Amino acid sequence: MAPKAAPAKKAVPVTKAAPVKRAAVATKAAPAKKAVPVTKAAPARTVAKATSVRAATSPRAGRSTVGSVKKAATASDPAPLTGGDAWSVGELAGVRAELEVQATALRGEIVDAEAQDAALKRDSGGEGTGDEADAGSKTFEREHEMSLANNSRDLLMQVERALSRLDGATYGRCENCGKPIPKARLQALPAATMCMACKRREERR
Template identity: 55%
Template sequence: MQPAAQAAPAAGLPVRAGEERWTDAELAEVRTMLEEEMATLREQIAAAESAIAEGDSSDGAGDDQADAGAKTYEREHEMSLANNARDLHDQNERAVLRMDAGTYGVCESCSQPIGKARLQAVPRATMCIPCKAREERR
């Protein structure tokens, strides 16, 4: 990931008609939030991977079916949490990279502005509301 100093100027990022241009302070605030969330997600991933590894160390000898089932469920739950955290981390990282490239706020589907208000609410958004709604209906 590139340092913030190499980021594209905030004023050059696209916005929808009627929206104010991004300020450097607003973009820095969103970026800081994304980076802090990425740090938290890395900790969650490490904790989940540790829990999975600890579960692998027990051989399960002597477990009855209920114990084995509970262990399997717990392992799958930890794997699911780790995968979800990885997905969110990757989405946040992509958002920061789009900031650096000057493409933050461009819908990946229609190439129109996503909207500043949407990005402030969902900073990792990659699509404008109409395109996202169309995708979810499929």
């Protein structure tokens, strides 16, 4: 019965690796080559454009900030006086005329005081002898004339400041705090450049 082993030879064709060849074909990475174009950085270019647009618009933002700073600077300018503190064109013209008269008078007082002081100085220097009472009297007169001249100079400076504030359209506001000076005070003292509160603080110093 041993010769019946012929069917075992039929098992040899099972070794055909046809399915293996199909697997080899499956290993071809042709689809992988198609995936390579996905690496195109087209979105990156659009991002760069967006950043350049932002960079280009940044100077405009800077200009707008400069404009806002200029607006803030102009907003700090004093507003015109209103209500009872406001001055008409005719009233300001009258104030200017009065201040100019005061300035002329004060300049004359300064010239007179300086002339008197020079005369007293000559008299005191020309006398070789004299009693002490006379010398003391002349010294007192000289000091008095110098005091008058200094006082007139201070008043003249104040009048000239008031005139300059008229030229600068800031007349009627305190030069220290910027608040309106009451009109009644300016009508009594046209050369006043400070409100009462600031003037008192200055005098206490």
